[in-house]
Amino acid sequence: xxxxxxxxxxxxxxxxxxxxxxxxxxxxxxxxxxxxxxxxxxxxxxxxxxxxxxxxxxxxxxxxxxxxxxxxxxxxxxxxxxxxxxxxxxxxxxxxxxxxxxxxxxxxxxxxxxxxxxxxxxxxxxxxxxxxxxxxxxxxxxxxxxxxxxxxxxxxxxxxxxxxxxxxxxxxxxxxxxxxxxxxxxxxxxxxxxxxxxxxxxxxxxxxxxxxxxxxxxxxxxxxxxxxxxxxxxxxxxxxxxxxxxxxxxxxxxxxxxxxxxxxxxxxxxxxxxxxxxxxxxxxxxxxxxxxxxxxxxxxxxxxxxxxxxxxxxxxxxxxxxxxxxxxxxxxxxxxxxxxxxxxxxxxxxxxxxxxxxx
Amino acid sequence: xxxxxxxxxxxxxxxxxxxxxxxxxxxxxxxxxxxxxxxxxxxxxxxxxxxxxxxxxxxxxxxxxxxxxxxxxxxxxxxxxxxxxxxxxxxxxxxxxxxxxxxxxxxxxxxxxxxxxxxxxxxxxxxxxxxxxxxxxxxxxxxxxxxxxxxxxxxxxxxxxxxxxxxxxxxxxxxxxxxxxxxxxxxxxxxxxxxxxxxxxxxxxxxxxxxxxxxxxxxxxxxxxxxxxxxxxxxxxxxxxxxxxxxxxxxxxxxxxxxxxxxxxxxxxxxxxxxxxxxxxxxxxxxxxxxxxxxxxxxxxxxxxx
Numbered sequence: 001x002x003x004x005x006x007x008x009x010x011x012x013x014x015x016x017x018x019x020x021x022x023x024x025x026x027x028x029x030x031x032x033x034x035x036x037x038x039x040x041x042x043x044x045x046x047x048x049x050x051x052x053x054x055x056x057x058x059x060x061x062x063x064x065x066x067x068x069x070x071x072x073x074x075x076x077x078x079x080x081x082x083x084x085x086x087x088x089x090x091x092x093x094x095x096x097x098x099x100x101x102x103x104x105x106x107x108x109x110x111x112x113x114x115x116x117x118x119x120x121x122x123x124x125x126x127x128x129x130x131x132x133x134x135x136x137x138x139x140x141x142x143x144x145x146x147x148x149x150x151x152x153x154x155x156x157x158x159x160x161x162x163x164x165x166x167x168x169x170x171x172x173x174x175x176x177x178x179x180x181x182x183x184x185x186x187x188x189x190x191x192x193x194x195x196x197x198x199x200x201x202x203x204x205x206x207x208x209x210x211x212x213x214x215x216x217x218x219x220x221x222x223x224x225x226x227x228x229x230x231x232x233x234x235x236x237x238x239x240x241x242x243x244x245x246x247x248x249x250x251x252x253x254x255x256x257x258x259x260x261x262x263x264x265x266x267x268x269x270x271x272x273x274x275x276x277x278x279x280x281x282x283x284x285x286x287x288x289x290x291x292x293x294x295x296x297x298x299x300x301x302x303x304x305x306x307x308x309x310x311x312x313x314x315x316x317x318x319x320x321x322x323x324x325x326x327x328x329x330x331x332x333x334x335x336x337x338x339x340x341x342x343x344x345x346x347x348x349x350x351x352x353x354x355x356x357x358x359x
Numbered sequence: 360x361x362x363x364x365x366x367x368x369x370x371x372x373x374x375x376x377x378x379x380x381x382x383x384x385x386x387x388x389x390x391x392x393x394x395x396x397x398x399x400x401x402x403x404x405x406x407x408x409x410x411x412x413x414x415x416x417x418x419x420x421x422x423x424x425x426x427x428x429x430x431x432x433x434x435x436x437x438x439x440x441x442x443x444x445x446x447x448x449x450x451x452x453x454x455x456x457x458x459x460x461x462x463x464x465x466x467x468x469x470x471x472x473x474x475x476x477x478x479x480x481x482x483x484x485x486x487x488x489x490x491x492x493x494x495x496x497x498x499x500x501x502x503x504x505x506x507x508x509x510x511x512x513x514x515x516x517x518x519x520x521x522x523x524x525x526x527x528x529x530x531x532x533x534x535x536x537x538x539x540x541x542x543x544x545x546x547x548x549x550x551x552x553x554x555x556x557x558x559x560x561x562x563x564x565x566x567x568x569x570x571x572x573x574x575x576x577x578x579x580x581x582x583x584x585x586x587x588x589x590x591x592x593x594x595x596x597x598x599x600x601x602x603x604x605x606x607x608x609x610x611x612x613x614x615x616x617x618x619x620x621x622x623x624x625x626x627x628x629x630x631x632x633x634x635x636x637x638x639x640x641x642x643x644x645x646x647x648x649x650x651x652x653x654x655x656x657x658x659x660x661x662x663x664x665x
Binding site for chain 2: 285330
């Protein structure tokens with residue numbers, strides 16, 4: 001008979017091994033899915049994981065890894081702080097949109113002025129926009145005890161409608177012949193987030209790396225980080241230790257909103273180039289998977305962000321080379337989170353075979 | 360702008376149709392939460408139900424068969440959640456989220472070849488005399504079968520929770536799983552049944568959107584209704600009849616805003632379209648002061664030591 005025994009301490013080895021095991025299991029299950037869709041499973045998996053890195057056109061795809069990975073890491077770092085403390089911001093997609101709108105709005109207001117301060121102002125605007133949008137669930141939670149999961153998610157739909165209204169109205173390109181969408185930032189030197197477009201380098205990549213270091217120091221060397229971990233592991237003990245829950249909620253939601261807003265700003269002023277109705281492609285939701293896959297640890301999130309970016313790029317290649325439907329990649333990413341959560345069992349429990357001992 | 364084009368009788372009738380997907384999903388989630396489990400995967404189970412129901416109805420030509428398949432698909436997806444949370448002891452919030460992300464992807468994959476097709480129509484109830492009554496006819500007797508099923512489901516859940524032994528056990532498990540376990544109830548088994556019921560209901564709600572309310576299949580067509588259903592359970596303080604009240608309120612907001620869009624009111628379309636979500640937030644704020652009626656063990660995992 002198979003039984004589960006709770007480990008006195010979570011196993012460190014399994015905690016590190018589960019993401020790897022989960023990725024392998026996803027490859028197997030995903031391969032089976034692709035097989036059902038009538039594709040060669042081995043070829044599909046190879047296309048997704050190998051082609052972008054070492055294939056014939058890798059010189060083109062490798063920079064894409066930075067472009068797709070940066071927003072994922074940036075958002076996931078912010079989310080992980082809250083997740084660790086049991087504060088669930090799942091509306092990062094909305095904060096991403098609003099950050100992009102505020103930042104881009106500032107940039108467009110200065111058009112066509114070429115000055116050193118335009119881009120920094122846009123960055124501040126982006127961070128502020130995301131922060132503000134995240135403050136809504138944070139304030140409602142601290143003031144009225146409203147569930148932050150539902151409020152932050154509802155605000156995603158509000159933000160999407162707002163984005164539609166902005167790209168059809170206020171921010172629309174006056175020289176765009178009536179097409180929806182703003183001016184393109186790639187033709188506005190002073191407001192572009194690219195550092196080196198061919199290498200995939202933009203300021204979002206820099207910000208993501210800074211965020212990783214910041215989160216690492218915060219969690220391991222700072223009182224706030226200690227409070228976050230304490231609240232997640234023992235909320236009652238945290239109260240007695242003098243942690244103020246309201247402040248922690250404002251900090252975690254505010255920081256994650258700010259980082260999501262930054263990610264949005266860097267995206268519109270660089271890779272996407274303009275505010276348009278559908279410039280957001282769901283990074284805010286995929287970042288949830290990245291945060292968990294990275295074990296809510298800054299370095300882990302960096303690796304997980306890279307892997308998830310790989311599945312995006314590999315998915316695109318598989319779509320054009322093998323006619324794999326784009327939704328198949330979405331399923332693939334969802335599976336990854338399933339397997340991760342399932343295999344996490346081994347971190348906290350020991351599986352023992354045989355009969356229970358008689359006490 | 361022409362507000363006189365809005366017919367109040369039709370407005371109420373279409374309000375009931377708009378509210379029905381919410382009713383299905385919310386009453387299912389209410390039972391799940393009564394058993395002490397928080398399943399945030401409602402949106403995912405709904406959209407799977409929507410696509411499975413649509414595909415089955417198109418292939419078989421029978422909308423009823425579609426609903427059966429939708430319930431099955433929703434329940435099948437919820438099995439994943441049950442395994443994760445009840446056996447693998449995974450975090451319920453994370454598992455629910457993964458269910459939604461996975462469901463959205465899988466439904467898009469399954470529904471590819473069904474975009475732009477019209478489903479077979481569901482017969483409207485047509486009782487001679489009664490359905491022809493002015494005002495009352497279209498409101499009370501002029502709907503499809505599933506709308507009445509949803510109403511009966513509310514009544515049934517209310518009666519079972521309030522008057523039967525099953526309801527008592529369900530509540531015991533949700534309030535204090537350790538005590539329920541000590542009394543000899545199979546906590547995990549009861550919770551799994553509740554989760555499956557919730558999945559089936561969410562599936563029905565999804566199929567109601569794709570087969571009757573819209574009726575066609577588009578990617579991501581549930582558009583947050585699953586999440587509003589979750590909010591509705593909080594709104595209803597875990598009481599079945601208040602789910603009905605809440606669903607009709609939200610249905611009303613949706614229908615009125617659609618009618619205003621059609622009537623060409625001076626407010627831009629986008630701002631009207633965000634109103635149901637804003638009102639959901641508003642209602643959550645007003646009602647979240649009172650958490651006393653939430654099941655005490657909500658969201659906590661149970662693992663018997665032996």
